[in-house]
Amino acid sequence: MDERKLAAAGAVLLMIGVGAGAFGAHGLKRFIQPDMLAVWQTAVLYQLVHGLGLLLTALLAAHYSTPLFKRAGAVMLAGVLIFSVSLYALVLSGAKWLGAITPLGGMAFIIAWAMVAVAAWRCSK
DSSP states (O other): OOHHHHHHHHHHHHHHHHHHHIIIIITTTTTSSSHHHHHHHHHHHHHHHHHHHHHHHHHHHHHSTTTTHHHHHHHHHHHHHHHHHEEEEEEEHOOGGGGHHHHHHHHHHHHHHHHHHHHHHHHHO
């Protein structure tokens, strides 16, 4: 994934994250239990943080020539799609089995940040 696509994906995740946060605070609040609202808020938080992470990896990939930043961004995007989307679907559908796939997204986040660390360590000025 190139730098422009990473940056665009990060911006879209941030845009959707703000909307999802507002929807949770104003729309869902009346219809779901507080514990499920907390699950929704966790999905929003991780989506927003990793949307910023995608913007960061796009900047790093543009500045340094190592392709590992681009790969880290792709893994980070996959993490959001697995982690946050599975939690949104869990809250909206009540299908508890969706919680079983959420940790895969969390692992993708950990792997992506490790990739960013390795890429940054290896970069020369």
